[in-house]
Amino acid sequence: SRSINLAVIPGDGIGQEVVAEGLKVLSAVLPQDVKLETKEYDFGAQRYHATGETLTDADLDALKKHDAILLGAIGDPSVPSGVLERGFLLKLRFAFDHHVNLRPSKLLPGVATPLAGEPSIDFVVVREGTEGPYTGNGGTIRKGTEHEVATEVSVNTAFGVERVVRDAFARAQARPRKKLTLVHKNNVLTFAGHLWTNIFNKVAEEFPEVTTDYIHVDAATIYLVTDPGRFDVIVTDNLFGDIITDLAAAVSGGIGVAASGNINPSGEFPSMFEPVHGSAPDIAGQGKADPSATVLSVALLLRHLGYEAEAARIDEAVSADLAERTGKPARSTSEIGDALAVRVAG
């Protein structure tokens, strides 16, 4: 009999509320014969304040035993900027080698977009997750003086770039439009830019059916608002991916519905799934958060574990729910979760 052994990290702010709905929908969608085990972990601001810890080696050993991880949100104004980001979120991505950061953008019927007209948006960003300016390389000298110098080093390796580029080509190959766009800034960041561009062109030869394209990151932001329909799959560096996926989320219905997966494709370590939105402390505990992004992250999680039919049922349920929202009174976090659980079960 099949089973899913899931690590659950509600985290901070609205994390608790949205994760509860994600689990509700997960339980509802899974067939009877799949045994779901969950274990909750208390990472985040509270644990940091109580113990000074963000993510210990023992924590990593414990998390490693799970099939996958569902995360709500980590981050609180009471913790200095960078502590939980570097000490938890990025530490986990690096420790579990989450090099494929997958962020789909699809404008669903009935969902409001800040763009005029009726843009058709359906693309996936494959963001590299373990290199670039995110490695923590760099440093500061003469801190706090008028002679301070601070550096940030973007590290890019042939190994790291090739595996994520190959993953993106395979995803493009599997989609109807079969188009892959490399986003970088190879006219200025020429060292990293040449590495990315050369590897992209080399791997392209193995995927003759995939149409390829290159766009500078600055121009990519223009296309994301003037012609988002041109994109099918995008592959990009860690920092550029961070920036353009927030913009992509904004134009395709907002971060209330943006899901993401931090994937280790080899399966050596569990992959982690999380909504793109943060902990939103301003609305935490009020039942106002939209759990859709978390529920869609559960769909990515199921797809990753091979439950394609169940993932598709969740996608359809969220689509249908969003399509019926216009003109209706706002529902609470758990009301939306209940409605989605009913839809996926039916």
Add this chain to the structure above:
Amino acid sequence: SRSINLAVIPGDGIGQEVVAEGLKVLSAVLPQDVKLETKEYDFGAQRYHATGETLTDADLDALKKHDAILLGAIGDPSVPSGVLERGFLLKLRFAFDHHVNLRPSKLLPGVATPLAGEPSIDFVVVREGTEGPYTGNGGTIRKGTEHEVATEVSVNTAFGVERVVRDAFARAQARPRKKLTLVHKNNVLTFAGHLWTNIFNKVAEEFPEVTTDYIHVDAATIYLVTDPGRFDVIVTDNLFGDIITDLAAAVSGGIGVAASGNINPSGEFPSMFEPVHGSAPDIAGQGKADPSATVLSVALLLRHLGYEAEAARIDEAVSADLAERTGKPARSTSEIGDALAVRVAG
């Protein structure tokens, strides 16, 4: 009697066409007593192909003698990516210490925006121009092998950050809303992030009337499409500024009307003014390019040299011209330039 000794760099693609109109409007707006001298320089793809040179020391010495520089666009597909960018555009910004890269965004009446609703957009980005990941620091080892490692080093100094932050505060102070937003990614790029944030907070104490705000660059792209009205002055790093100003241009009427100044506030070296758009080789030589961005760059140039009334006349002329475009047949580059020259002279 007054005089302006201008270096003119038409450059590649549509650069020639738009610069001609910029000069037409400049001549028309200047009072009789101001003597305008211009000298044209042949930088760009043609010179590179003919001589292998992009910008020599002798060129820099010649350019140094001018009061200001007007640039059309540099870049051509026949030149490998990075050669003209690093060898000309960035070399000039660095050689002439253009540390204030000024990019105003204003959605003018009658101008189409890709955003729904009627957003009110009127802000200025002060982009640092001589540091960050643009310094060319970094390198490649084992190039072309499966063990290649390429690095890009973002260099940030207290000196460099403080002068641009102070410039931005002064600009915010001089505007009615007096609001300054720092855009960075200080939760991940913690070395550079702390430097920027600390200096921003320190300089803020000297400007008690200016309201301050901090936004991560990823979130800034969301606000630029969902709530651009929240911004008044933005100060940011070289790379983040590159990215968000293209997005800002897109939402506030497109790069056809986006002007920029590469400013050396001390006046030690001439400042350079250029449209944000590139050389657009696909439409070059067809009279299709909109010269408005170049004409608005001429206004920034005049304002920088102290010709405030003339700069304002150009801004008004472009505004009026744009407001009357809807429903009219498209005009050629020179027809638009002629119309603007008539307006500013009147």
